[in-house]
Amino acid sequence: MTLTASLRARWALLWPRLARLAQRPERWASAHGLLWLLAGLLCAAFVYVLALIPFTPAISDIRKAKTEQPAQLLSADGRLLAEYKWVNREWVPLATIAKPVLDALIATEDHRFYDHFGLDWRRTASALVRTAGGDRQGGSTITQQLARNLYPEDIGRAPTLTRKIKEAITALKIEWLYSKDEILETYLNTVPFLYNAYGIEMAARTYFDKSADRLNVLESATLIGMLKGTAYYNPVLNPERAQARRNTVLAQMKKRGKLAPAEYDRLIKRPLRIRFERQNEVAGLAPHLAQQLRRQLIDWADRNGYSLYSDGLVIHTTIDGRLQEIATQAVQRQGRQLQGVADAAWAPRAVWGAKSPLVQQLVRESPQYAKAVAGGAAPEEALGKLLADGGFLRELRQAKTRVQAGFMALDPRNGAVLAWVGSRDYGADPFDHVQAARRQPGSTFKPFVYGAAFARGMLPTDQLMDQAVEIPLGGRQVWRPTDGRQPPSGEAMELRDGLAYSKNTITAQLMQQVGPERVAQLARAMGVRESRLEAVPALALGTSSVTLKEMVAAYGTIASGGLYQAPQVIVRIEDKHGRLLEAFKSAAPERALSLSAAQALRDAMRGVVDKGTGAAIRGRYGITADVAGKTGTTQDNTDGWFILMHPQLVAGAWAGFNDGRITLRSDYWGQGAHSALPMVGDVFRQALRGKIIDARERFIDEEESSWIATATGTLRNWAYDLFGRRTGEPDGPALVPPAPQPEPPRASAPAPSAPPQEERPEIIEAPLIPLQEVTPRASATAEPPVWVQQPEPAAPQPESTAPLPPQTSLESQVWLQTHASLDKTMS
Structure with a gap:
């Protein structure tokens, strides 16, 4: 007899008795009745327990956590970069x-x-x-x-x-x-x-x-x-x-x-002795990169039926373990140096005090202030109490004035990311300053202006007057960019020198002639594809916030002769037994800038390190290889940038603070040539010494093979010879014809022994807007995967073989867009 049949038989015997008890309720109070009631309750409980069994977990291996194998992220040379636990x-x-x-x-x-x-x-x-x-x-x-x-x-x-x-x-x-x-x-x-x-x-x-x-x-x-x-x-x-x-x-x-x-x-009489030390998860060589990849890897694992945390996946990357370690050490070394400057600049007695308006504002933005007000305290009472708390102010100062940095390097030949350092210390600041942080790039954005000019047929030897510039913005507003304390020389200056010495007056005039929309369009084509660029005149000096990853990728386009190669990190994914699960190919290169224009731009950027604002690469770091680059410094020394190119390596660094209102308060250390350049210079020097890159490799200028390019180039040169090399717009300064002297005067160029300092532009006759706070944004923002190459809409690309339609004059129709960006203007 089955269990079901047995239960039915017992119920058939029990039911008549329960029916008789129901007909005579007084019998429930008897001992016999209570016994039956108890039996019924026990049976009901037993049935309830049996019904719950299917809803309890299946016990397969309670020690599963012991056997779980987290996925491993490996460098190209087999070093462990991170584990996903x-x-x-x-x-x-x-x-x-x-x-x-x-x-x-x-x-x-x-x-x-x-x-x-x-x-x-x-x-x-x-x-x-x-x-x-x-x-x-x-x-x-x-x-x-x-x-x-x-x-x-x-x-x-x-x-x-x-x-x-x-x-x-x-x-x-x-x-x-x-x-x-x-x-x-x-x-x-x-x-x-x-x-x-x-x-x-x-x-x-x-x-x-x-x-x-x-x-x-x-x-x-x-x-x-x-x-x-x-x-x-x-x-x-x-x-x-x-x-x-x-x-x-x-x-x-x-x-x-x-x-x-x-x-x-x-x-029991002994005191409680604690030696507390928070145990951070072992971060590995590239923790910021690992976090950036985590979400995409989880999606991949879910689609393919794997667990990133327990199935022992092995993810092979393009990262060079040696270069990653060198870069990490360089960022930490320079970070300590800059932290000493910041600590002195924001000393409690000198600047950081309860009477400081900035300190008061930072206190009002703190969680402690919000908690006190939410608890019923009056705003002024809460503010005064926190300002009187020395320990709280000390902790706030340490958090706000902690110097941060980011570094990224890639191979311009194929877009392979070789190093990725998101901050000085992942444990202290896990926020990624390579891909998650958007900062204003300053003068590192200027190559896009010059690239657009060269794409239109201008040459690095063409000249503009180093003179005061006034750009009407409409509504009786005028933008007057300057080079800080350095007055215009009034002399003619070649475009390549204007880029080498980071002259704002020259760049502003060039932007007038090329047009903001064309510059923004070129920057997007070259690699700045995730950040919004405002097509306004001040864009020439780097007013639109971008990521370090975008800028390094764009410079990779310059290094590769105008071909954009999307950054790639993941090469292949294997299971724990070494079986290939999926391989990832690099995206096909895209022509973003004509070969001749890219080569002209690259050659002009050699001057930055040979004689301009990046001369420390040659002098201090002794790098004799064929390199080109650009420094960048934002208004009030908020951000420092430097990006350097070599045929086999493009590397860039950013230095600053998470809060854009905090700066190094130094016109020397605040410049990108002194804050960001040392990180890149240190990495390049060790990479050359360690044979990671070849010092003998040189950029090779090639001839454009297209017969169309040759024909249009010939036609363009004939037109220039006939009418003169004047490509300026009617409402902007025209290019000055080459002077008859063998060497044009360069009165504005500093002496070689003292590399020029980058100057911040000045806005005159326009309302000043306070520099907006630049706070870290969650890395979970909608960033495209850095390892899954997704095609993006192709931006219209300028042609170097024929003049583009003239730009409209800069009147009131652009003022509303320009107004918000001008006081964030950068060198």
Whole structure:
């Protein structure tokens, strides 16, 4: 007879009796009736428990966390860049855990652990009685706690009867399949201890700076005491509660015979000694890059039926492990140097004080101020209290004036990303300043202006007058960009010298003739494809915020002769056995700038490092290889930039602060030539010495092979010879014909022994708008994957072989767009 048939037969016998009792209700009060009622309730409970079994988790391997293999991110030379882990945990065998830990755990949480089969009925009954009396008690065994910790979604944590039954069923399953030692080992390696510490090993390191096998009785009692409520008994924030709870655990150990009375009397008098050190997850060589890739890799794993955290995937990248390490060290080294400058510039007694309007504003923006006001304090009262708190002001100053930096390098021949450093220290600042941060690029944007000019047929040897410039903006507003304290020389200057010495007056005139829309269009084609560019005159000096990744990619276009190559990081993904799962090819190159224009621009940018604002590359770092680059400094020295190109390597760096209102307060250190250039120079010098790149490699100027380009070039030269090389617009300055002298005068060029300083432009006769705060944005913004090459709409590309239609005059129709950008103007 089947079980179902048997139950039906029993029910058939039971039903008539229940019917007779229903006809005579007075019989329920009899002993016989109560017995039947109890039997009915037990049967109902039994059926309810049976019904819950399918809704409890299937127990396959409670030690799955021990066998999980996180995905590994590897460099091109096989070095580990990062691992993708669920939690910060290190599994340790039960035999290596100190004995006082086990004694404290069993004595406090489940002293009959070795005597029951997952449920301690006596403890459960006692907990029910005490809870009914108003003293809420927990009756869970270690096995029940393990079930709750391992399967929080299946079991839940709500204080309901259903949850307790599901927990008990799961505990019985665990006890059926695993030994007591396996249960203890799993419990101690999976229990959370706050501060991203999971398991007894990470807890020991976090709170006592030692491994789990070296914990003494007091330390063991402190950690086990936390299990009742990790936040409530946190020894870092609540030391008095933690000490009281520790002594309770010691008392339980004495009661259960694990601690001698004399030793107990001695230990409870000891103070709570904590050596707290937050255990950050091992970041590896490229933690910022790993975080940028995490979301895309999770999507890939989900689509292909893998887990990024447990299936042992191996992701091979283009990163050069040697160059990544060199770049990380260079960023840290320069960061320390600049931090010393910042600390002196923002000294508490000199600048950082309660009377400073900026400090007051920063206090109003702090979470502490918001919390105080939300708690009922008056705004001025909350402000005054925080300004009087020396410790709070010190912490605020350290956070706000912490210098940050970013560095990225790629191979211009194929777009392979070779190094990616998102900040000075991932643990202190995980925000990525390569792809997530958008900052104004300053003079590093000027090559797009010159590139657009060369694409129209202008030459690096063409000249413009170094003179005061006035650009009407409409509404009786005039933009007068200057070169800071350096007055115009009034002499003719070649375009290549205007770029080498970062002359704002020359660049502004060139922008008038080329047109903002054409410059923005070229910048997008060359690689600035994720940030919005405002097509306004001030764009010439870098007013639109961009990312370091975009700028390095765009300079890679210059280095490769005008071919844009999308940055690529991921090469292939393999399983844990080395089987190829998917390979990723680099995107096809796109022609963004004509070959002749790109070569002219590249040659002009050689002058930046040979004699201009980047001369320290030659002088200080002794780099004799064929390189070209550009420095950049924003208004008020807020941002410093430098990007350098070599036939095999393009590298760029940014230095500044997360808050754009904070600067280095130094006209020397604030310049990109002194803040960002040392990082790039250091990396290039070591890369050349280490043979990562070849010092003998040179940029090779090639002839355009297209017969159309040849024909139009001939026609263009004939027109220039006939009418003169005058390509200026009617409302803008015209190009000055070449002077008859062999060498044009260069009165504005500084002496070679003293490389020129970059100057910030000045806005006159236009309302000044305060520089907006530049705060880090979450890296989860909609950034395109850096390893999945997605085609983008092709921007209209300027042709070098025929003049483009003239631009409209700069009248009131562009003022509304220009007005918001002018006071953020950069050199």
